[in-house]
Amino acid sequence: MNCPLCQPQSGVVFEDDHLLVIEVPGAELPGSMRVIWKAHAQEMTDLSPVERSHCMRAVCRVEDELRKTLSPDKINLASFGNMVPHLHWHVMARWRTDPWWPQPTWTDRKPVATTPMSVSLRGHLGDWASLRDLAAPVRHAVFVEEQGVPAEEEWDLADRYCRHVLIEDSTQTPPEQAGVATGRLLPNGRIGRMAVRQDHRQSGLGGWVLHRLMQEAKALGMAEVSLHAQEHALGFYARHGFVAEGPVFMECEIPHRQMRRALDDL
Secondary structure (H helix, E strand, O other): OOOHHHOOOOOEEEEOOOEEEEEOOOOOOOOEEEEEEOOOEOOHHHOOHHHHHHHHHHHHHHHHHHHHHHOOOEEEEEEEOOOOOEOEEEEEEEOOOOOOOOOOOOOOOOOOEEEEOOOOEEEEEEOHHHHHHHHHHHHHHHHHHHOOOOHHHHOOHHHHHOEEEEEEEOOOOOHHHOEEEEEEEOOOOEEEEEEEOHHHOOOOHHHHHHHHHHHHHHHOOOOEEEEEEEHHHHHHHHHOOOEEEEEEEEEOOEEEEEEEEEOOOO
């Protein structure tokens, strides 16, 4: 038979005589792995006790590695095989800020929440895949072009499981430049990538983004948020209740300080 899992697999990270571990091609979240039993067997009970033990040890090793490298909030395990005669386990890293949490990744992603701000301005809260086309140009203009941050340091895997806020200005042309302010919330409560286009500063947009991210953090059950503030922005964050702690440190060759804010009074 023409079995797709009998064919050579891409993204192989481990292989032995009985099974292989692959990173799922095209997965929307990082840390989406698959442990595939090579011989045709649809259920765990089709395997011998020794084979079952070998398979589950591999699943646990993958889970352990994902926990060490990605620090997810949860690991989802699922055994499928309805369409192919191969037992295989999905091992998936999950975060409370990802687009499906707390539902499985095969359900509908959370819809983008939109808030009218004025006649032309709209604020959006959502995932990276939904907001990237407008948010990415804002970050590129502010961090890469204006501040000289290397492009390879600006983009990371965390974007795919963060919650993002974007402010859109419908009067901007061309339409792909309609994004004017953005920021993101990581699952550990850290706020980052706060950026406002130069021609829209001093208009309160950064404060709106920051407040919306804090609201989302509180809705997710976080007791506090933190951020790495550029030195010139310390006053801005202080006005929003953040308190600086620790010494100045360099990040992307720019001086920063750690700041923190409790959310109990939000």
